[in-house]
Amino acid sequence: MTEQIDRNQIPKPAQPRPFNFPGFEKNRLSNGLNVIVAPKTNFPLINILLHIDISPMDDQPGAEGQTNLLSYLILEGTKDLNNEQIAQNFERIGAQYNTHLSWTGFFFELNILKQHLEPGFALFSELIRSSVFPQNEFQRIKQETLIDRLQILDMPGRLANEHLLRQLFPNHRYGLPIEGLENTIQNIQPEQIIALYKNRFHNRNATLIFTGNITMQEALKVTNSFFSDWGKKNTAPKTEDSFQNRQKPEVLLVHKPNAAQTEVRIGQFIPPRNHPDFFKIKLMNEIFGGYFLSRLNLNLREKHGFTYSIHSNLIYRPEIGILSVSAAIQNEFVFNAIEEIFKETERMRSEGVTAQELENARGYLIGVFPTAFETIDQISDALANIITFNLPDDYYRTFRKNLARVSKEEVLEAAQKYLQPENMQIVLVGDRTKIEERLGQKYRVKIIDPSGKLSD
Amino acid sequence: MNIRFEEYDLENGLHVILHRDQQVPIVSINLWYRVGSRNEQPGKTGFAHLFEHMMFQGSQHVPPEMHFQLIQSIGGTLNGSTFFDRTNYYETLPSHYLEMGLWLESDRMGFLLPALNDQKFQTQLEVVKNERRQRYENQPYGLWLEKTLELAFDKNYPYHWPVIGYMKDLENATLEDIKQFFRTYYSPNNASLVVSGDFEPEAARKLIEQYFAPIPPYNHIPQVNRRFTDYNRGEKTIEIKDHVHLPRLHFAYHIPGISDDKIYSCDILSNILNGGKSSRLFRKLVHQKQMVQDIQTFILPMTDTSLFFIVATPRPDKNIGEVQTQIEEELRRLQNEKVPDPELERVKNQIIAHKIRELQSVSVRADLLNMYHTYYQDTNRINKDIDYYLQVDANTLLNTAQDYLNRENRVLVTYLPLS
Structure with missing residues (x-):
């Protein structure tokens, strides 16, 4: 005889087994x-x-x-x-x-x-x-x-x-x-x-x-x-570049006749990968658009059905980071989708995030850690990140502890400091005849062809 | 490499496969349902996949949105996929959450319908229509597979339509259709469950019993009894003008179904032709003659019958007729000359190394165990697969090439630039 279970109760977890990033x-x-x-x-x-x-x-x-x-x-x-x-x-x-x-x-x-x-x-x-x-x-x-x-x-x-x-x-x-x-x-x-x-x-x-x-x-x-007799190794010369967000963005529309959908990208700069606020920004982005439970996904996909997938990603160059929202949006809803993305941006900055949202995102990033280092290719890529982004050797060993420290106030701070809707560049690839008119009511729209040539 | 597992059936017919590996404290739960687009009817295409979306919207004891939330908030990853012959659902969790994963999977297997409503359905319908636009309609050459299937199989054959379904059919789908789909196919005796990774076998067996055994089986699950016999019945071709800069040729040859041993020779032939930069088509067309920008060969494996693809993208200034002639010349060589030993050896070594690499992940192992059980009724094929490849010799390859790589056994879908 099997014992009866109560399906109304979410089963409790058993005792976790420890895992750490492999020693090297x-x-x-x-x-x-x-x-x-x-x-x-x-x-x-x-x-x-x-x-x-x-x-x-x-x-x-x-x-x-x-x-x-x-x-x-x-x-x-x-x-x-x-x-x-x-x-x-x-x-x-x-x-x-x-x-x-x-x-x-x-x-x-x-x-x-x-x-x-x-x-x-x-x-x-x-x-x-x-x-x-x-x-x-x-x-x-x-x-x-x-x-x-x-x-x-x-x-x-x-x-x-x-x-x-x-x-x-x-x-x-x-x-x-x-x-x-x-x-x-x-x-x-x-x-x-x-x-x-x-x-x-x-x-x-x-x-x-x-x-x-x-x-x-x-x-x-x-x-x-x-x-052993390969050339003597030197550091690549570092360029002193500074990157400025541009103000008052126009919408850049790449006209692709007959496109069945519109590819939307919205992006801005964020601090580099080895910046002390990295973990706050990571959690902020996760809640904003980093995973399935994010606000952007729950709003644009699960509530409105505007898209099959929407994400915000943190992309890094050696001295600078980029936060980029990307989605393929149904032509009829491109304007509404952009409105919703900016609404969610503002909400991150004004309301911050709930304790539950922070716990979910943190739980995800901490819990998924063992799955991320199961194969040798995954481990190898992670070690390469330590080298290329000049991260401390214990970066992965302290990763979960660093995430655990971030408070909801700090996520709000990060959103207010780093999310800058007035600087976010908007790029669309789609059929102008289906999307231009509605957009033109709010934005200055610059239209080019796929090779970059200006249209009227 | 030997993947150890145990397997058994619950009384309700659910097949269970347990594979323990405690390297990393994670556990994969993987369910295959023996239903796919092949169970659909013309005019009602895309339902198996649309249904898959509804399986993530909560069930009787799991509030809406909680399915994703419960899994992701503890670091689990999850997804599902629909194919011609099966639909799978899987999650990889920190191993101490095994019970929660079993609860979620059993709840949507046994108690889905009370949670479905029209609002959720309408939203997911829009999401799926957008999936079709994103993955197929708005991609260059995006409808290549759809066009191939339409030519390769007559309009009542259940591989005639794409898994994602036609837009028109999706627009006509109703919640009642979806409910009927569940009542017809989503039963424990039409499914198999793999648990793979870090768990205690005794405890896992007990939990599986508790959560899945009470779900009643269906008495009658309709089967699709079709046997494909149209091999070598004449070439079928279509030319499509599209917004692309380069033409592309898609050759699809009819080959046997996935569980036929000839699939091993077909896979080896595919690698002789184009498995790496030392392979025949790559050497000739990319390196030497520089006629194509890209070339791929692969098999689309299905249960009744499969397709062997050669996809070539000619360079813009090249004559596509000449590209076609060169490819056909290589196929004739396979039909007339035995593959030399070193070449066969190379391909076998590549396949062995590839098989070992893919076994590193417990979620891949889970999916493979389910695949071998579902398609071969032989779970242990996961350990014998390499031997089947090693047994293939040059004579078998010659015969397979003669039987199937013929012009009258193929479909050719050609994309041409509009301007």
Whole structure:
């Protein structure tokens, strides 16, 4: 016989089991290369992530996109191997590998079975150290990048993101895409890539992160065999940029004929990731639009049905943060949706948040912590954040404690200090014939086509 | 790797699978219902998915909005998804909240209807219509799958329509339709439950019994008894002009249903063609001839019969007829020449490594256990899957390619730029 349960009662939790961010060790070779190892032995897998402190900020003005091309060309040829052999050598051991460039640096990630560590790492290091950038592959990848730019004109979400960044950073590299624009990509020459590689790529601060079925001893052994005589490491020069929110925003409308919906982006600056108010801002954003229980979602999706999904995200560049609200909105309700977003912004600033809302958001961010570090790729990315945003080593170990400290008064303070509706830039990608008229009654609307050309 | 589990049925027919792993103090609860868009009728498409949305709106003992709130406020993640042949619901929770998760899942399995009302329904209907606009109508090439299915299956075959449904049908949906859907399919004997992660098996069994056993089964659950036989019955094509800058070719070949062993050879063929940068189509079309910007091959697995896709995006200045010829030449090679051992070895190694990687997460393991149980009636397939791949040899690949990768066995959906 089973005992009767009372379905009207929410079941009480059992005793929690403790969890912590995995322990990791750091080491430094004599040339300055940093090595971080986070062992996790439940699978025969190793994730290797190399970060180099070179970014799109290293591009020459007018030839933006150089560093991005460099990051792709790393896989295209060395003194001894062409791109087919490189791909074959990785793929025959079942490796997963990719290079990519972000605003916080260059990354090369390799995920392999432990039994293939030696050959996998040997090839990995050869690509990093002895790439030759064959002319024909340079031309091919440059061409592919130019065609990518063409395809982006068809993608409303991507277009909206790009135009928001252009509005926020009108005179800064951050306002252009990582891969550059058509005219800047056209200007890139192969010699420039080789010079970047020789003069910066090899000499910039670099960190190798090993996660998974590996010890520090094993990691140091392979690192020493392949990287001990790699270039001396230096810090990238820091630019002294200041970023100002712009006043009195106009609405930028990117006209896309026949768009079935309108992509909406609303964004402004917030303090950088390592700012002391980070945890207050994090909780404020969570309640505002960070998760399903947020005000924006409950209002625009669950109450009004204007959209399938709406979020506000915190996006970080090394020296500055961006709070960006994004949603794909039904054409008929674009004006109302913008009104509701600003209403919620004002409400965050005037009423603050309830104790229940704070507890829910805090409970979410604290409780989801173990799920966020289950796989070695997740752990590896988290360790990379510590490096790239210059966070303290105990950042993840103190993360939940820091969230627990934030009071509802502090969330209100953060909203009042950092949410600035008068500075929020509004970007829409949609069909002007369906949305322009209603918007024009309240806003000054500037209309451009997807490539950025002004319409009347 | 060996994923250990135990499985049993409750008296009401609910199949239960328990898999314990205490690495991280989290637990995944995963429910598969054997109902999807394939159970719909023409004119009433999109109902299985629309229904899925209503499962998050509270149930008799769970007030509206509390389903999300109870899970998220303690750090749980949750979602659901609807496919042709099944609908799943899942949450990953800090492990000490297992009982609450079971309470929520059992309440919406047994006591959903009293909580449904027209206001919730109308709002979710608008949300789903916006989902259709966002994910399909407002994306470049967004209707590629819908168009493929319409050509691949005749209009009464239950794979003819997209899972999201047609806008017209959604607009005609009523709350009563949704209630009827629940009364027809949402029964313990049409579902299976996986609990995976950190829990005490004894305690979990008892809780599952307490929460799920009292839910009565349905006597009669209508089955869709269709058998697809239209292999190699002639090519079907359509050209679509759209607001895109590049053309795109979607080839879809009819291949057997998911539980047929030939699916393993199809998956290997797909990887020979385009599994990584050393694969045949990538080498030839992207690297050497530089004719396409992008190429993908993949399988859309379904129970009755599946589709094998090759999707190529020709560069703007290239002749799409020539791209098509080159792809067909590679398919003929697979039909005429045995795949050399090193190439087959490479693909098998890639698949093994991929399978191991995906098992890292307890929620993925939960979903896979449910998948193997539902589609194969063999949960332990999760541990044998790799062996099935390893058994495939060059002769099997040759035969599979000859049987299925033929022009008269395919659909071709071509997108062309409007201007």
